[in-house]
């Protein structure tokens with residue numbers, strides 16, 4: 065499980081504004097519209113309790129404050145609890161929070177105390193980044209490439225198959241590829257084939273996972289993967305729209321998912 069670093073979270077609001085502009089240009093919708101489309105829900109100033117968790121690698125200095133920024137960006141009433149862990153959870157529930165946000169090193173959840181709905185960051189991130197890629201206005205077909213079929217990528221591929229896209233995928237882990245081919249019906253991407261895509265979802269923890277042969281002249285690369293999988297030179301040469309940021313889009317998806 066690749067963990068965020070405080071550096072990843074610097075200038076978060078700026079990163080979100082920049083990505084929202086790219087998303088609007090590339091899809092005609094902003095992040096809130098896209099989340100509303102995915103879940104059929106809206107946000108209405110809900111109270112959000114953010115509970116720091118000290119387990120495992122411990123508290124990431126600006127993680128909770130980043131969540132507070134995100135909840136406020138989407139018009140919700142967020143608050144970070146004074147204490148972490150069980151004491152913090154008790155504080156949030158006693159303060160009548162509608163939604164609890166908290167993460168250990170493995171799972172990051174949004175839990176709606178009023179309707180019981182619960183959502184994880186990795187599934188919500190996969191789904192929202194997949195949805196963004198799939199709404200590219202200049203797509204040349206329903207072909208979409210998914211690079212990385214881990215917890216995030218697999219959820220994204222599943223969402224795209226459900227939405228009737230022709231989902232090609234690549235992951236070096238053979239078992240994962242076999243599972244995705246059998247369970248999702250994805251088409252294994254063959255690098256030998258000269259098949260260039262106008263929509264790419266990348267969800268790997270490695271750089272340079274996107275090669276020249278994968279991207280069409282005009283392409284939307286939607287990637288939650290950290291670090292960026294798109295090599296600098298390809299990004300400059302082709303007309304590529306890049307949607308990439310470390311946390312906010314996935315959290316927006318979690319909030320809409322539990323309404």
Ligand SMILES: NC(=O)C1=CN([C@@H]2O[C@H](COP(=O)(O)OP(=O)(O)OC[C@H]3O[C@@H](n4cnc5c(N)ncnc54)[C@H](O)[C@@H]3O)[C@@H](O)[C@H]2O)C=CC1
Nearest residue numbers: 066212214215216235268269273288289290309310311314
């Ligand atoms: N931006 C955001 O909001 C979020 C970002 N992340 C990031 O997304 C990335 C993926 O997270 P998870 O799915 O939880 O990780 P994971 O470890 O479950 O899955 C990663 C997958 O990528 C595959 N992979 C590695 N190198 C590859 C390559 N060259 N080509 C194709 N596939 C390759 C691995 O075989 C593995 O199946 C991580 O960097 C994580 O930090 C995760 C959650 C939210």
Ligand SMILES: N[C@@H](CCCCNC(=O)[C@H]1CCC=N1)C(=O)O
Nearest residue numbers: 067068116117123124127167168
């Ligand atoms: N326990 C810590 C938070 C740990 C979050 C680890 N999870 C990640 O880094 C995932 C979430 C999005 C991308 N990676 C705290 O409360 O400060």
Ligand SMILES: [Mg+2]
Nearest residue numbers: 311312313314
């Ligand atoms: Mg995100």
